[in-house]
């Protein structure tokens with residue numbers, strides 16, 4: 001899609017992926033979860049408006065989740081703040097700390113029931129393995145939770161190391177989390193490519209840590225929030241943009257390493 005020809009020619013030895021909205025369709029899972037939450041906690045809201053609830057959740061205009069990933073808010077605290085924001089925006093009663101566990105059970109049951117992989121994730125992993133590259137993941141969610149998510153969607157067992165937000169108590173875009181993933185894979189940052197769906201914390205963050213940062217800009221996936229940037233800004237800064245993992249595999253010419261028997265002596 002762009003900027004691949006400007007990329008350095010250091011041989012690639014590893015690929016590190018983001019998880020949510022990169023290899024797992026988390027946006028779709030949020031839609032399932034928040035529709036269920038709205039049925040229970042916003043009973044007067046028309047089903048036709050459930051999309052607005054999902055949009056507000058993903059937009060997270062106050063940056064509560066970002067505050068959690070900087071170690072400035074607890075996980076429960078940020079989630080309750082976002083739940084209360086939905087209630088107040090769409091005319092529902094407050095949840096309160098006493099009501100949070102029940103709210104969260106409704107959310108998690110429906111969220112986890114809706115976890116699905118993107119169709120291009122497994123072929124991308126196969127291409128990475130076929131090309132002899134190492135594979136890791138860096139996520140701004142908890143490691144054990146993400147390992148469970150990968151198992152559920154059938155992507156477990158491929159990723160050699162997963163660095164979650166709990167490892168340091170803060171996450172992307174800190175260069176430290178990318179460095180830890182590279183150290184665990186025993187590769188240098190410069191020979192590692194990182195791909196994720198959020199331009200600032202993923203592609204720009206990886207690039208600041210010395211990795212090749214790729215922005216996965218899936219069609220229709222933008223959050224419309226305070227951290228959205230346009231494609232021109234990414235390209236102007238030399239960040240390559242793809243719309244799918246198939247496109248990335250093609251751009252990288254990730255083809256299986258096959259020994260040419262005809263030239264074997």
Ligand SMILES: [Mg+2]
Nearest residue numbers: 018020021197
């Ligand atoms: Mg993501």
